[in-house]
Amino acid sequence: MKHRYGLIVLIWCWVSVLNAQVILTGTVKEEANKNLSGAILTISKDSVSSILAYAISKSDGSFKIRIDNAPEKLFIKASYIGLTTFKKTLERKSQELEIQLRPSSEALKEVVVKSEIIQRRGDTLSFSVEAFKDKNDRVIADVLRKMPGIEIKPGGQIHYQGKPIQKYYIEGLDLLEGRYSLANENLAADAVSKVEILENHQPIRVLDSLEFSERASLNIKLKNDVTLSGTAKLGLGATPLLWEANVTPMLFNKKRQFIASYQSNNTGKNVANQVRDFSFNPEGTTYNIAKTDWVSLLNPATPPFSQDRWLDNNVHLASANGIQRLKSDLDLKVNLSYLNDYQQQQGSTQTTIYTPQDTVSIAEAIDNRLFIKNFQGKATLEQNTKKNYLKNQLEFNTYRNTQRGMVQRTDAEIAQHLSTPFYGFKNNLDLYKTFGKQLVRFSSNTGFSESDQFLKVRPGQFEDVLNAGNPYAESLQNIESSKLYTDNSAGMTKMLGKFTTTLKLGFAQQKESLKSALVLEESDTPLGHAFQNDTQFHTSEVYLQQSWRFKNTSETWNIRLGVPIAFKAFDLEGNNSQNLDAFVFEPSAYIQHKVSAKWELSVSGNLDYNFGRLERLYPGFILTNYRNLQRYNAPILEQMAQNYSASLNYRNPIKRLFVNASYSYGRTKSNLLFGSQIDPNGTSILEAVVRDNYVNSHRFNLEASKYLSRLNTSVKLNASYNISEREQLLNAALAKNENTNFNLNGSLESELSAWLSLSYSGSLRFYNSKLNTAALQQLNTQQHNAEVFLYPWENQYLSLGGEYFKNSLTDANRNYFLNLSYQYTLTQKKIDLKLVWSNILNTKNFINASSSEYYITQNSYVLRPSQVLASISFSF
Amino acid sequence: MKHFFFTILLLIAWSSIYAQDLQQVAYTYKATYELQFKIDSTDSESIKSEPVLLYLSTNQSRYLSLSQQLKDSLFSTLDRKNRSMAEFSRVRSMIPKTEFNYVIFKSKPENKLVYAEKIFKDKFKYMEDLEMRDWQIKAETKEILSYTAQKAEIEFAGRNYTAWFTAEIPFSDGPYKFTGLPGLILEIYDDQDHYHFTLSGFQKFSKPVAPFLNLNTYKTIAKSDLLQIKENFDEDPISALEAAGVKLDFANSSLSKTQAKRDLSNSKSKKNNPIELITN
Secondary structure: OHHHHHHHHHHHHHHHHHHHOEEEEEEEEOOOOOEOOOOEEEEEOOOOOOEEEEEEOOOOOEEEEEEOOOOOEEEEEEEOOOEOOEEEEEEOOOEEEEEEOOEOOOOOOOEOOOOOHHHHHOOOOEEEHHHHOOOOOOEHHHHHOOOOOEEEOOOOOEEEOOEEOOOEEEOOEOOOHHHOHHHHOOOEHHHEEEEEEEOOOOOOHHHOOOOOOOOOEEEEEEOOOOEEEEEEEEEEEEOOOEEEEEEEEEEEOOOEEEEEEEEEEOOOOOHHHHHOOOOOOOOOOOOOOOOOOOOOOOOOOOOOOOHHHOOEOOEEEEEEEEEEEEEOOEEEEEEEEEEEEEEEEEEEEEEEEEOOOOEEEEEEEEEEEEEEEEEEEEEEEEEEOOOEEEEEEEEEEEEEEEEEEEEEEOOOEEEEEEEEEEEEEEEEEEEEEEEOOEEEEEEEEEEEEEEEEEEEEEOOOOHHHHOOOOOOOOEEEEEEEEEEEEEEEEEEEEEEOOEEEEEEEEEEEEEEEEEEEEEEOOOOOEOOHHHEEEEEEEEEEEEEEEEEEEEOOOOOEEEEEEOOEEEEEEEEEOOOOEEEEEEEEOOEEEEEEEOOOOEEEEEEEEEEEEEOOHHHOOOOOEEEEOOEEEOOOOOOOEEEEEEEEEEEEEEEOOOOEEEEEEEEEEEEEEEEEEEEEEOOOOOEEEEEEEEEEEEEEEEEEEEEEEEEHHHOEEEEEEEEEEEEEEEEEEOOEEEEEEEEEEEEEEEEEEEEEOOEEEEEEEEEEEEEEEEOOEEOOOEEEEEEEEEEEEOOOOOEEEEEEEEEEEEOOOOHHHOEEEEEEEEEEEOOOOEEEEEEEEOOOOOOEEEEEEEOOOEEEEEEEEOOOOEEEEEEEEEO | OHHHHHHHHHHHHHHHHHHOOOOOOOEEEEEEEEEEEEOOOOOOOOEEEEEEEEEEOOOEEEEEEHHHHHHHHHHHHHHHHOOOHHHHHHHHHHOOOOOOOEEEEEEOOOOEEEEEEEEOOEEEEEEEEOOOOOOEEEEEEEEEOOEEEEEEEEEEOOEEEEEEEEOOOOOOEOOOOOEOOOOEEEEEEEOOOOEEEEEEEEEEEEEEEOOOOOHHHOEEOOHHHHHHHHHHHHHOHHHHHHHOOOOOOOOOOOOOHHHHHHHHHHHHOOOOOOOOOOOO
């Protein structure tokens, strides 16, 4: 066969050679006899007919054209951009030609396209929701999660390319600020047309040309101008009777948006996540209205896995949020939320405390009831134009929390009752204005908070210290605390080429007050001065902060430098009156360098000063929990901390291998040493002693991941090793404490087939503690999770998971868990039916051990019983 | 201490100025094509279209999608002159999404083409011979945008193409890797019409335009490796991101990681129709 074709070709060639094969050779030259490469030579019958043969001149200007079946006349054309075209009619014969092309100013004929394609395709650097949406996706969070580069963290925070997003806009309006989970987890995916990612987005328009933003923001584009959407979910289960409800309606148009939500459950689901604030505050929060709890119940340590498994709750959450565009660029918004939760905690702890002289063991059974009532809200006025930025935010936060607890010890039963109400208000004003190429900013932050707390313990504890060794019925710890602060600053930002420099000058004042008294029931009159506080603490500060940032064009170098200086004055009034003035210089540097495509190196170092807060400055004893009496009859704490770290990254995308190694070292110098006086009955008294001391810590970390393409499996390993050394004061003796901690984690994920996938993760932990030279008990823990996913049909899925926990202090057999979940989707009606059976083995307790420098605690926490929950959910 | 930092800063600033080494070629003409393509060969409805550009100079050319070009030029103006971020974000958000994130440089004197692509965070390139010798010239002609175009045929990377070129534009070039005809390719399509390029404009630059891309920052790897990396990323971006050191945490979310992976691979499996069916 092959031969026959070969023969035909041969014959055909021979015939054509005989007939009319013409070979033209030659060179093409430019003016100064320079050989011209890339010139196009074409042969046709005449000047108008189509091309028969062609050649392109080589680098030496030579060409060779073979024309089969050549016609009588050959029309040759040689052309090159910017040169005149050579044209000539030749006879039909092989010949050599010398062609010279002269410069020409003649331009080629143009056809102009309008570049309106960009506008036409407009606003589409965005993910089309349709492209990512699956039949099973209900709310926008389900779709977002699948978009490349976007991830949603366990608490609901959205990250884009590894960094938290800055803003979550809906149609360009920032309704929920940091509390965007409420919209993200309830807005129906069907109502959304596009998700736009604004990379390097600077939300404050004044800063646009001055401050480069590395963060992205997200904008949700809706299908309709007026959208009514939301989700509803209802679940019922046993045992005991379980419920889950969620109704979240929302209304959007261009000028006004509104989201309301009511959620309730007793299934262990933490709905507080939905109103958690992920606002990004680059300025830091030295001064704020954070809630301080002076007294507490003794809590059993919570298990280290999903809350759903152990949180015994009964929660109701209501939230209302509205935004109104008053006029162009001026928005007013109001956010309110109310949470009411009743939680129960049951467990037991066995604590062993090691002191240089003795070992103390305490066994406690705990039964706590927590009543949480939180009402918070804020009103925000924001103007965001190119020349001006104004934002004023008035915020309030109130709690009315009460707790009741019962502790059972071998020798006693102790009831506790506490109340920690809290009221806080604050106002934040930011004003930015541009002057030419510079930006001037002013900000003012003022706040006030108050909290009057009490703790009742029955029967009274610390008889030796408080009641001359006689038993008594009840002790009552009363506390009145308040805080008032104002922080004001003015600054300037300038951009000079690749450098950005910022200068800020400010002053801050804070006044805190603490009054406390410990009362024994019999006497009704407070105990002496040693158990009372009437303390005022003033902090004044003047600061000047200067920082530079540099990034080169190829982004191989990234450098940040900060040289803030501050003058701080502390004034403590009360039994422990004292002053402290300090001048602090806290330089910091961060250098990142991309050595090559695969290697990246970063180094950082900083110096920090810390000063005592009122929480560690009260001279009179406070009963902070039923077995802890605490006071700080000492000077103001001064700490100087140095931190250095280096990290090296290796990334090979071809081999799909990633390795990161890092090391950090920290050294902290303090002027105070805090020491515990531990009684044989387990009660402890904390006091501070003046003595310079150091804490040194080293941390090594190694991380690697590899994807095995052939097995569709990714493997990850992580190992870390920490050592820290410190001096410790225990029962008035000085002890040197050394802790070492070694952790090993591994995980494996595998997609065996389209309908089956597996995942596994495990960790091993070794903890070693030494007091002076005596080794304390070593603690090892291990944890393993495995899960199998089955997708038998498109609209159904089944997952079965098992967990195993073990530690070297307990008998391991009881720490097994098994969970099963099944989902069926009614594709047409967009309704999901889900059945979850958790804790199938009905494991009653989670037993865990934890340890710190000088004690080891073994915890047992009562878990949710085996439960089945069926739920139906839909979005509209 | 302060002085020390300043010295370092100065040194770094200095070295970065000298590190800028762009290929100094100026393009004099630009051809714009509309590319229509079928992303899923099994779905006749999956037709998409986007504009692609061919920048031409006497001995070099550069081919890329319009979106890619806009991205490149935006980043280069941002870095060089510190243009207003407002303008930057505004324009940036208007750039359409492209299916083609690569750039192809053809160098006639070296007889090579360079294919450069950024995949997630990594910049890669591979080199290939420019040769395309097997064109079959046909006598047929037709008019495209007032140019007289002649037909030619070729088999390339597993597809049979029909091209229409014009000798009126003496650039032996065309979109994608196509080259080697005695004039610019104005239209080219495969016999199944899965990839169809049509000229929509041809313009001369009043001032020659320099390329924005610095090819030196792209790492040379084998073509098969580049294709493998791309496939890995398309098939399973979650694992690819994780292998690149990006931490993804799905714990506690309503959707498990395996589900997310599954959903993604379903949507990606529809991209089953690359322009090169056979790669050598």
